[in-house]
Amino acid sequence: MVKLNSKIPAGPLAEKWTNYKAGQNLVNPANKRKLDIIVVGTGLAGASAAASLGEMGFNVKSFCYQDSPRRAHSIAAQGGINAAKNYQNDGDSVYRLFYDTIKGGDYRSRESNVYRLAEVSNSIIDQCVAQGVPFARDYGGYLVNRSFGGAQVSRTFYAKGQTGQQLLLGAFSALMRQVKLGSVEIFPRTEMHDLVIIDGKARGIITRDLITGKIERHFAHAVVLATGGYGNTYYLSTMAMGANVSAAWMSYKRGAYFGNPCFVQIHPTCIPVHGDNQSKLTLMSESLRNDGRIWVPKNLEDAKKVQKGELKAIDIPEENRDYYLERRYPAFGNLVPRDVASRAAKERCDEGHGVGSTGLAVYLDFKDAIKRQGQKAIEEKYGNLFQMYEKIVDQNPYTSPMMIYPAIHYAMGGLWVDYELQTTIPGLFAIGEANFSDHGANRLGASALMQGLADGYFVLPYTIQNYLASDIRTAKIPTNTPxxxxxxxxxxxxxxxxxxxxxxxxxxxxxxxxxxxxxxxxxxxxxxxxxxxxxxxxxxxxxxxxxxxxxxxxxxxxxxxxxxxxxxxxxxxxxxxxxxxxxxxxxxxxxxxxxxxxxxxxxxxxxxxxxxxxxxxxxxxxTQEPALHKEDLNFEFIEVKQRNYK
Amino acid sequence: MDFTLKIWRQKNSGEKGKFVNYKVGNVSSDSSFLEMLDVLNEELILKNEEPVAFDHDCREGICGCCSLYINGRPHGPDELITVCQLHMRKFKDGDSIVIEPWRARPFPVIKDLIVDRTAFDKILMEGGFVSVNTGNAPDAHAVPVPKQNADLAFDAAACIGCGACVAACKNASAMLFVSAKVSQFALLPQGRVEAKERVRAMVAKMDELGFGSCSNTGACEAECPKGISLTNIARINREFIKAGSA
Incomplete structure (x- = not known):
């Protein structure tokens, strides 16, 4: 049995990463040229890692199942990316971003990793701006921010509702530059199907070319998995159709431990299921809960009539509506965290109060906001989302309330990794959503993009050297070994x-x-x-x-x-x-x-x-049941508290 | 709803293709176009016939994978959407629907409705980036960017690289795609440094790969699912002239 060693550096929280970097082993430029690294997946984590490792001088092979690295599902992230810049002068700091992330994760993540994430967050914004990522700006030419759930400050950078797209195209552009320079070779429409381990170390992968069907072998001194989450286990989710767990799963079967697999995030505001042939669920941004009020019919008879199409939402009088989030959580109301809002919607629908033909939906109503602010103001804030809703559902959300229901959205769990993002198999690393490390039992909005790019640009390129430094004498291994x-x-x-x-x-x-x-x-x-x-x-x-x-x-x-x-x-x-x-x-x-x-x-x-x-x-x-190992979480720097939103 | 589908079938890039007719029934008007094809494929598999291959992934209009030419229009009969966002309520019960792959020489058919768009990536490789290594960047606020330029750069950068512009163009020109990338960087101070080399290299690659010339008919803009503006083509022309010959 491998003993779980999280390799957390000694010292005070704020100095751990600095100390680690000061003491780690590096690989000199001449040796980098001799070392091969495989990166599987080209989302934010994979593309940024492959590009950065290529820039450093390693030989990188980058794989994705899509026809181009630019299409990985990070592209669909809407809201934004967090960073502790404190450009708004509203009291943000590295410590506060760290604290909010730990608390949002319900105290089930590793302090040292989360602190490092907050620490490198600012460099991500700098890097993306330098790459030409067109973030939203104000009239003075400076970057603007908005706020997201679980934070009292505005620290979210965004590019309209397409932040993931813009960040991924930034990382992709850096990747393509390395392809041109010859340090990275890309393998699109290629899927990883197994991990090759030689003398206890990850040394390569087996892939299938999706065009020719050819099974191929690839050697590397180290393998990095940036293969995303496993939300598609549920069939319906907000994930891309091709998103899968296979690369991580085959690695698990080869000896990598799987961390917290039961932690998945269910997003409360998605467009409900319409029928049996549905293939995919579409997210409506969390920001809508700033102005929308969530309710269901108070009376079961009304709910039944609505489900049969005999009664319309607008015909239900105010006193017969149950604004259940405002009723249960008066302090936070419609802005409770994602997990709480999702469960409350399920509870009402299970009791028969749900709406829509399936009874598995609740209303998100903008009537009061439109009355208070005017339709134009709502249009300016959410116009593109309202249009998207209308295209899919064929109903006008300005005149009748939206229908929403929770859907599987993100996997907090993933391959278990230590502080260096290395799995329990030496030489196998996992980054981005594919690892378990930073979000505990619940991820905050706008933190997935932050983690993907933190791992790929600023963490893995350091920690992987500490491993490779002892491998500089290993010549390329031919792919005809047993x-x-x-x-x-x-x-x-x-x-x-x-x-x-x-x-x-x-x-x-x-x-x-x-x-x-x-x-x-x-x-x-x-x-x-x-x-x-x-x-x-x-x-x-x-x-x-x-x-x-x-x-x-x-x-x-x-x-x-x-x-x-x-x-x-x-x-x-x-x-x-x-x-x-x-x-x-x-x-x-x-x-x-x-x-x-x-x-x-x-x-x-x-x-x-x-x-x-x-x-x-x-x-x-x-034939045997898997064995459970436990990594105890020690909260040295934060006091563990019960979350309360009432 | 019931439909008659006339679908382009082609075994691989080497063989000749042909149209094949299929019937598909019991389709919900709330289904997306791709979900309708899912239903057809399930039926084909159970009948021991080969399912229709088509590209798709995010199914929310942002990855740029889906690429069907439906009744003579890229992404079908609706505005500002990709095929995965097209719903069957846009058709009438009993309609015949013609489904083809993108037709352009630089996008060869791989199988059925799937085409090879790596030509786009090859163009981007020539200059669709700012040469900045990880760790090189100054503070994000070191250089302010006028809001107007930042907004225009965003509008250009919203391109999803689906190729509808090429498919719509009678010359299979890639000018809208290339001009969007050139514009994004031309409008930002970070991109100005390499502006000349970028436009020259990307245009040369575009020509080399066999994309046709732009004759300003505007079909690309009309069919672009992200509303990329023709003004980007004006801008790339300006940038190209400014860059002069190498």
């Missing part, structure tokens, strides 16, 4: 196995069924019985998948169904681990709500005495 043979055989066996079944049920059908199990039992509210049921149901579904799935086509050609099938095969294993983790965590915290652990008023109840730890799961083979 380890590469075994890994390729493993990949082929899986794919050929899938193609051979030729059952009666499509991949999507299985994925939807898995999604339903996950959403019902490992979703917004969980309990022991449901989680045990989920584990059994997932096992049964997995068995059915491997005997009845129908995958057309061949291995050695473009085959989009085979791509989906390999991903769903891994989701069918991932889902079980998520349920297991949710079962063992006997408390409610952040996005993880166990019905058994709540206050008499129905609020989340943490168990700091027994549950202040990171769960790190070790794979024990196909």
């Amino acid at each position: 380890e590469f043979d075994e890994a390729e055989k493993n990949v082929r066996a899986k794919m050929e196995g899938l193609l051979k079944i030729q059952g009666k049920t499509t991949v999507d059908t299985f994925h939807k069924r898995l999604g339903k199990i996950m959403w019902d039992h490992v979703g917004m509210a969980r309990n022991k019985e449901g989680l045990q049921k989920a584990i059994d149901q997932i096992k049964a579904l997995r068995l059915e998948f491997w005997t009845d799935v129908k995958v057309p086509g061949k291995l050695d050609e473009m085959n989009t169904e085979l791509e989906k099938a390999t991903r769903v095969a891994d989701f069918l294993e991932m889902g079980e681990l998520m349920a297991r983790d949710a079962l063992q965590r006997e408390e409610s915290c952040g996005g993880h709500f166990r019905e058994e652990y709540q206050t008499p008023e129905g609020e989340a109840l943490r168990d700091d005495e027994n549950c202040t730890f990171v769960s790190a799961w070790e794979h024990k083979g196909a």
Whole structure:
């Protein structure tokens, strides 16, 4: 058993990163040229890391399943990116950003990592501006900020509702510059399917070319996973259709521990599900809750009539509306954190008060805001969001309230990493959403972009050298070793196995069924019985998948169904681990709500005495249950408190 | 809703393609166009036929993957949207719908409706960046940028690189795409330093890759899902003349 060593540097919180850098090993320029690094994924974390490592002189290979690195799903992030610049002179500081992030994560993240994140946040903004990222500015030519949930200051930098796009195009431009200069080689439409370990160290990957279907081998001195989150385990989510857990999952099966898999974020304001053929959920920015009031019909008869289309929202009089967030949380009202707002919507719908044809939606009403500020003011603030809503739902949100419902949005959990962002496999690093490290049990808005770029631009390029410094004498390893043979055989066996079944049920059908199990039992509210049921149901579904799935086509050609099938095969294993983790965590915290652990008023109840730890799961083979290891979280610098929004 | 689909099928880049007719029924008017194709593909798989390959990923109009030419228009019959944001309520029950890939020589078909757009990345590689290494940057407030320029730079940078402009153009010109990137940097002080080299290199690459000439018909602007303005083309022309010959 590997002992979990988080390698937190000694010293006061504010000096840890400085001390680390002062003491770490570096690789000199001549040796950098001899070292190869693989980076999988080209979102904010992957693109920024690959570009930075290329600039430093390493030989980098960058992989993505999309047709261009520029299309990775970071591109869809809307709201903004946090940094502790304090340009607004409103009392922000590195410490305050650190504190808000720890508290927002419900005290389940590692202090030292989060402090470093806050510390490097300012450099990210500098770097992006220098790259030509067109952030919003005021008439004096300086950058403006807005505020997001969980903060009392305005520290969010943005580029309209397309901040993720602009930041990713910035990182992508840096990447393309390195491609031209020859330090980075890109492999688009290429998916990683296994990790190669030689003498205990990560030494390469096995990939499939999505155009030709060719299975290929790639060597490197170190492998970096920037492969994003596992939200698509639920089938419906705000993730891109191709987003998957396979690279991380295969690494887990090769010995990397998986951290906090049960921590997923459910975003309260998404456009509700319309029917069985829905493939994807669309987010409506959190900022709408500044002016919108959330309600459902107070009377069950009204709700039923609304669901049948016999009654319209605007015909329900004020006294028959239940503004349940304002009722339950008078202090924060409609601006409670994401996890709280999501659970409250579910509770009302479960009681039958939901609206829309499915009864799984609540109203987000701008009537009062329009009356108070005028339609023009609302249009200026949210015009593009209102237009997007109208395109999708075909209803005018200026005259009838929007309908919203929570949806899976982000994975706080991920591969377990130490302070250096290294997994439990030497030479395998995980950055961005793919690791577990910075957001605890709940991520604050505008912090995902910050973490992705912090890891890629300013953390990994340092820490990876500390590892590679001891590897400068390792020559390139040819890809015909038994380890590469075994890994390729493993990949082929899986794919050929899938193609051979030729059952009666499509991949999507299985994925939807898995999604339903996950959403019902490992979703917004969980309990022991449901989680045990989920584990059994997932096992049964997995068995059915491997005997009845129908995958057309061949291995050695473009085959989009085979791509989906390999991903769903891994989701069918991932889902079980998520349920297991949710079962063992006997408390409610952040996005993880166990019905058994709540206050008499129905609020989340943490168990700091027994549950202040990171769960790190070790794979024990196909026939054995995974083993749970715990990294105790020590809060040396912050006092742990119960969150209260009443 | 029921539809008759006339879809371009092509096994790979080497083989000849052809139109094939399909019927698809029981489609919800709330479904997106791609969800309608999902329904068709599920039926094809169960009938032992090969599903239709098409590019898609984010399904919220920002990644720029989806690229269908529907009834003679890139991204189909609606304004300022990508295919994934097109909904079936924009069609009439019983409609026949023609679905083709982008048609442009620099974007060869890979399979069915999927084309190879790496030519765009090759152009960006020539100069679609500011040469600044990680760690080089001064404080973000060191150089103020007039709001008007920052806003125009953002409008240009909103391009998603989908290629609809090329598909819409009778000459398969990439001028709108290239001019958007050139404009973004030309409008910002950070990008001015390399402005001359950038415009020369990117235009040369665009020509080399076989994109046609711009004749200012404006089809690109009319079909752009992000509303990228034709004024960017005026700006790239100005930048190109200013840059002179190398």
